[in-house]
Amino acid sequence: MNNRLRVLRAERGWSQAELGGRLGVSRQAVNAIETGKYDPSLPLAFKLARLFELRIEEIFDDGEVDHGHG
Amino acid sequence: MMVKSTMDTGEGERLLAARRRRFWTIVALLVGTGALVGFFSGMYAGYTDAARAEGGVAALGPSDFPFVLRIAAVAAAVLAFAALTWWFTVSVDELEIADNLWGSTAGLYAYSILFPAWWALWKLEVTSEPDDWIIFATSLIVAGIVYLWRKWRYR
Known part of the structure; x- marks a missing residue:
């Protein structure tokens, strides 16, 4: 699943460890999510969305929905 | 949360x-x-x-x-x-739990396949009687390999 986590994290100047600490997960977990090797659980996805003050679908994209308008 | x-x-x-x-x-x-x-x-x-x-x-x-x-x-x-x-x-965290679950599943499958196969070979007089310790150790090794493979993958 594609996501904008790396960009969002970089915008705030956070390391993977910083984000991991804020989420209560390891740095490896953050890396695995960023590289698309691991899809987070729904509770963790909500946690991420709250942390970045975005909706889940503004962070993650499963490639199934056409976001175009018209 | x-x-x-x-x-x-x-x-x-x-x-x-x-x-x-x-x-x-x-x-x-x-x-x-x-x-x-x-x-x-x-x-x-x-x-x-x-x-x-x-x-x-x-x-x-x-x-x-x-x-x-x-x-x-x-x-x-x-x-x-x-x-x-x-x-x-x-x-x-949930990634570590997932790694453990994958490793445990692989270990259980290894046990579930290895023991009946060895038992059948023993009954068919091809091998000696199944050895509990070898099957136990093999299951743990398979679980460990799968767990470590997942850990290495996320580095």
């Missing part, structure tokens, strides 16, 4: 460092307990086996220890491992 979005930069890294310390403390306790149990049980088993190999009986055989003490020793080890593995499970 609370997320501290107002915390200062660097606070997350400090929280993660504490989390990492807790993780390695539990791992060290598990390894230490395993080493302790393995050392004493291995030493005693080696001692009784050596006495038997010489055609004799160990001077300090199992029946020389009180029945309750024998049960208590095993129960203490079981309880220690149960408590430590429970602490580990509630302390790690």
Whole structure:
């Protein structure tokens, strides 16, 4: 699943460890999510969305929905 | 589910460092307990086996220890491992749990395939009787390989 986590994290100047600490997960977990090797659980996805003050679908994209308008 | 979005930069890294310390403390306790149990049980088993190999009986055989003490020793080890593995499970994140589940599943499948296959070969008079220790060790090795493969993949 594609996501904008790396960009969002970089915008705030956070390391993977910083984000991991804020989420209560390891740095490896953050890396695995960023590289698309691991899809987070729904509770963790909500946690991420709250942390970045975005909706889940503004962070993650499963490639199934056409976001175009018209 | 609370997320501290107002915390200062660097606070997350400090929280993660504490989390990492807790993780390695539990791992060290598990390894230490395993080493302790393995050392004493291995030493005693080696001692009784050596006495038997010489055609004799160990001077300090199992029946020389009180029945309750024998049960208590095993129960203490079981309880220690149960408590430590429970602490580990509630302390790690969901990726670590997923790694453990994949490893455990692979280990269980290895056991479920290996034992019946070996048993069938034994019944067909192709091999010797299945060896519990070899099957147990193989299952653990398969579980460990799958677990470590997943860990390496996320580095």
